[in-house]
Amino acid sequence: MESTRILLEAHEIPTHWYNIAADLPSPPAPPLASDGTPAKPEQLAAIFPPAIIEQEMSAERWIEIPHEVREIFRLWRPAPLVHAVRLEEALGTPAKIFFKYEGVSPTGSHKPNSAVPQAYYNREAGIKRLTTETGAGQWGSSIALAGQMFGLEVRIYMVKVSYEQKPYRRMMMQTWGAEVFASPSDLTECGRRILAETPDMPGSLGIAISEAVEEAAGRADTNYSLGSVLNHVILHQSIIGLEAKKQFDKIGLYPDMVIAPCGGGSSFGGIAFPFLGDKAAGDKRAANLRAIAVEPTSCPSLTKGRYTYDFGDASGFTPMMKMYTLGHDFVPAGIHAGGLRYHGASQLVSQLYQAGLIEAVAVPQLATFDAGVQFARLEGIIPAPESCHAIRVAIDEALKCKQTGEEKVILFNLTGHGHFDMSSFERYFSGQLEDYVYPADEVEKSLAKLPRFG
Numbered sequence: 001m002e003s004t005r006i007l008l009e010a011h012e013i014p015t016h017w018y019n020i021a022a023d024l025p026s027p028p029a030p031p032l033a034s035d036g037t038p039a040k041p042e043q044l045a046a047i048f049p050p051a052i053i054e055q056e057m058s059a060e061r062w063i064e065i066p067h068e069v070r071e072i073f074r075l076w077r078p079a080p081l082v083h084a085v086r087l088e089e090a091l092g093t094p095a096k097i098f099f100k101y102e103g104v105s106p107t108g109s110h111k112p113n114s115a116v117p118q119a120y121y122n123r124e125a126g127i128k129r130l131t132t133e134t135g136a137g138q139w140g141s142s143i144a145l146a147g148q149m150f151g152l153e154v155r156i157y158m159v160k161v162s163y164e165q166k167p168y169r170r171m172m173m174q175t176w177g178a179e180v181f182a183s184p185s186d187l188t189e190c191g192r193r194i195l196a197e198t199p200d201m202p203g204s205l206g207i208a209i210s211e212a213v214e215e216a217a218g219r220a221d222t223n224y225s226l227g228s229v230l231n232h233v234i235l236h237q238s239i240i241g242l243e244a245k246k247q248f249d250k251i252g253l254y255p256d257m258v259i260a261p262c263g264g265g266s267s268f269g270g271i272a273f274p275f276l277g278d279k280a281a282g283d284k285r286a287a288n289l290r291a292i293a294v295e296p297t298s299c300p301s302l303t304k305g306r307y308t309y310d311f312g313d314a315s316g317f318t319p320m321m322k323m324y325t326l327g328h329d330f331v332p333a334g335i336h337a338g339g340l341r342y343h344g345a346s347q348l349v350s351q352l353y354q355a356g357l358i359e360a361v362a363v364p365q366l367a368t369f370d371a372g373v374q375f376a377r378l379e380g381i382i383p384a385p386e387s388c389h390a391i392r393v394a395i396d397e398a399l400k401c402k403q404t405g406e407e408k409v410i411l412f413n414l415t416g417h418g419h420f421d422m423s424s425f426e427r428y429f430s431g432q433l434e435d436y437v438y439p440a441d442e443v444e445k446s447l448a449k450l451p452r453f454g
């Protein structure tokens with residue numbers, strides 16, 4: 001049998017990112033300040049470098065990837081596209097299943113695709129230090145790596161429970177030279193206030209964001225960086241779909257479906273938007289393309305949320321964005337796919353969903369682990385719990401093809417490996433992993449507190 005891995009040469013790493021803002025059916029709704037007026041670029045300048053702000057607001061279709069960034073990408077890119085033949089055979093489906101494997105990066109996920117350019121643009125702007133927050137540590141480790149590559153100091157506020165329970169990613173960050181603090185910490189006003197009120201507070205992503213932003217806003221040499229949700233992050237992640245398109249060209253195929261997990265939306269937008277760009281350009285192969293975002297039933301921002309203005313963080317620090325949201329103070333259940341526990345979805349993904357140009361589906365936790373273990377036993381790679389969401393839906397769609405006899409081409413984003421999530425698999429095997437029902441009451445309560453704009 002021919003090779004199941006479709007590879008590209010280093011010189012085939014894309015030279016430009018694709019920006020879907022150029023192809024939206026209507027202009028995006030502007031971010032709003034807390035008084036309801038459009039947020040001003042100056043407000044962002046306290047924490048982001050000019051190139052990032054420009055990308056955040058850009059409607060240019062193609063944006064050049066800096067040479068130095070592509071040089072670093074060569075450490076692990078181009079990422080392989082893999083034809084999952086053993087999975088197909090086991091399912092007995094006529095569908096063809098492919099996955100783009102982002103777990104080959106040094107941190108084991110797609111997140112360095114944005115961490116590297118973010119560190120680059122900050123260094124170019126004369127910034128010496130970066131702050132960020134991290135939960136389980138996927139983003140923190142990526143920014144630690146990227147900061148090291150460009151000679152930036154990195155300080156990471158890691159949610160205290162994860163800091164204590166997930167020591168290995170903390171050690172990875174330290175290996176790449178970052179300082180890691182348990183949040184809430186006594187390094188910021190916000191952290192000190194919370195510690196004074198609740199000394200044994202386990203922390204949350206919202207609090208960690210507030211600490212990282214407070215520090216960046218208060219120091220001229222320091223900026224903040226965010227790992228998903230924002231337009232520039234999705235722009236950077238478009239490298240995933242752009243490479244996949246080249247790989248499909250090599251074998252003369254084109255996907256009918258593109259599937260990805262959806263937390264903030266950068267891994268979904270990253271793989272799906274370049275194909276949606278073909279559709280917008282009238283490419284016949286993409287005429288019936290389905291792009292499917294997969295979220296957990298316990299945190300179903302697209303499928304159950306409201307499309308309205310809300311804050312990006314729990315404490316109401318960020319500008320408000322028009323997006324599908326469960327309410328910024330909604331606290332999702334402690335599912336093991338930590339990267340999917342976000343109360344909203346990126347505004348680009350939200351706008352496309354509202355316009356009916358993409359689909360979304362919510363899946364329960366246990367079924368995602370069933371799929372992940374089945375996948376690991378056939379294809380070898382142990383997937384991250386987030387990635388298991390995409391695998392679940394890819395398998396479900398392949399089984400539908402078995403019913404109808406359709407030979408659809410399915411592409412999914414294998415966003416990362418699960419080597420640092422083995423305790424989740426342990427819980428799955430010992431029967432301790434549970435499904436959470438959709439918390440309708442809590443979402444209702446949280447939505448009732450939304451700011452009233454738009």
Ligand SMILES: *Cc1c(COP(=O)(O)O)cnc(C)c1O
Nearest residue numbers: 263264265266267339386415416
């Ligand atoms: C962060 C993460 C996700 C979620 O990505 P978003 O861009 O926020 O949707 C998915 N998979 C892995 C492995 C992650 O680390």
